[in-house]
Amino acid sequence: MTDAASGASATRTYDLIVIGAGPVGENVADRAVQRGLTAVIVESELVGGECSYWACMPSKALLRAGSALRAARAVDGAKQAVTGDVDVAGVLRRRDTLTHSWNDSSQVEWLQGAGIDLVRGHGRIVGEKRVSVTSADGGVTELIARHAVAVCTGSSALLPDTPGLAEISPWTSREATSAEQVPESLAIIGGGVVAAEMANAYRDLGASVTLVVRGSLLGGMEPFAGTLVGDALRERGVTLRLGTEVTEARREGDTAELTLSSGETVRAAEVLVATGRLPRTDDLGLESIGLEPGTWLEVDDTMRVHGSDWLYAVGDVNHRALLTHQGKYQARAAGDVIAARATGGTVDDAPWGTHVATADHDSVPQVTFTDPEVASVGLTEAAAQKAGRRIRTLDYDLSWVAGASTFSDDYVGTARAIVDEDRQVLIGVTFVGSEVAELLHAATIAIVGEVPIARLWHAVPAYPTLSEVWLRFLETYGRPTA
Template identity: 65%
Template structure:
């Protein structure tokens, strides 16, 4: 759609609708902001230019995990006596893609739009832009323009988009981004994945298992923001599955000719494939939001306080990816709950609990207790700080490591179980700052770690949280024993 200038929008507007809160973006973050303010008795409108449900529902969390679940289930079954011989064949790629389509609701948003209606939130379809303080214009698909006014707050919840690096030939090569990688309707014979972060390794895992020959190209280490052993285990597993993993290498140019993509590497090598996926970073979707009308830089990440209110404003909020605090759907939804409560409190003249780090109006977990699962084989799950992050923050810490294969529950879970756990302890306060698990099935261990970190549970009290035997969660006892010596 051709962008409409603010001047044109204003002249085309026929009426103005006023709400307590106007939300830009109807992904899971925007939906939750609208839900929270409605629950507090405020009126709300939400604006969406694509599908209600956003990136997570159609091109990220749901379709990617639908692709990965059969991959991990088959891998688990192959490690269990009595099942191994039943799952030796290839995955039914057509069935997996159909399963993915179901979980992406076939890229239709009737259900989620209906949910907004059920909670009393008005949906405006079109491109929403700020048009000054507390004002938003909405350009509908047919070109008509409507103006919305907010009594109390406008919340920017427009998320982020994949970035294709500025390399010679990259744009003309028609590369995949995360959107194409999660919605593709065919299995490419050869796939190059550029980037060793979460999207890169998850999509490398999925498409290798579906029948592609995957080459993963990583500038540094695999999963660089996590504990080093996590990336090493994932890279080893990808190689064992048949993928080629090259670390410490960079792409210098990309070409597509006669259906074949060729990449040039910094060492002079050239690699060919049918498709190339760039999983090399995200940028905020703020470039066409009218930020300049309120004194902000178009296309920028938006800095916010702990309640997700934009710095220097008393009415503008930025929630989810756009504030760059933690680019994860569940953290965005968490921020939405915090922001919704703060918006409602301010609207009702209720003092905010700003002095309480873990109070209802402070998104403290964004700094101290972010949980994340990487749905590869093996899985990686982490909560809180890594050892490197804790040391960089000036904390006096100790890392405690344990081989997950030595836990009774791990041996029962899978023959030849390989995995590792690390607990990072604050030596001054005797609390857990971070935990990382890597191994089959560890995603279900994560919430216990998140509770320990967010709750700042003393080590002495954790001794009384008795893990059931024989489960993989018994690793908690082994970590505590190792810490105590």
């Protein structure tokens, strides 16, 4: 494997060129190489991508200490041993350990072991199956693909065109997860996953936090999710301004001032914007192949871009499901099908049915690592109704499950299951509560596997665990005839 970072112009040929060395690009290349192709990855930043250094891993490191401390304080006998608050230096130190202090040498070693070449620099498509890579010192490497080019460049934070907002140099998720100091106060614009998680994390780290949300908190989820998370944030001292938006921003000295549509003014040392994502395709050379720069790339279920027989777009960049695990799932499909097509086969030659990413449509699992956590998969009640499904909604208070009483002295949580009445299978499940993330995969299996309600009666949950909620779902539904 070569790691080309500089030098004079050179031309290399591979079976597959992957632009972007995040988890998605790594998996596309790895699957193709495992099936006999040669592959090169092009990366302008760090091998390992957004998730490893600025998203999933550092954000969870920032969140864990506070949730662990609250868990201990919720159990008599343990709470007496808790004598202090979160140690900020320790949290940041652990965050740095998980991100390898933004050093990607271990990820590069993995590429070497997997037989994948790396070219560092900014890659641009310059024609059919051709990519030009410019390194930091101006050296150019021309890459030619025998079979396919996979765009795995991900997404970047959206900055609204609110007057004055750009001029105050706001944080995005990158600055929030990599900050070396905790500001005295933080205003967060947005009400989605990033906004809710960072409000949770920075309040635990000692900042005064105000959350400004145009609509409702966690609006795309079941309504009770935003309600329970919002209640918990308020209890811990976070100020929520719901149903309002920022109309103007300015900075006076060290303080940012946000004017809200409600007429209020929010002041904070730092401002985090978490209002959505944009595709990282603006400087990718798409115009050279008749596509519009800066747009999401539409693909079929094999991740091949519509209208092309050689270009693939995998992960966030195709806008199907902006989640690392879904991107990696897509990557396995894409790598397998690229290899199958390259060797004269069809998509059906890919192993284990991995050649199509059908789970992206209505079986996407997601965890919001607030406290309480929100774990969901499939359709919400509103989405199922909008899709015209004949459904039945099953709600259950998680605090009534025996396992919850052993977990915490004052457990608060809610669970919802959506049943497709025509097929008597689950099509959506949402859990809200402490440590519910580990309940999610069982729900995902039930939905993807289309396990009939009648069969779920024979999947017996252990006692006393939170998983006993599955039995409560079934009892609420009533045993169907089979």
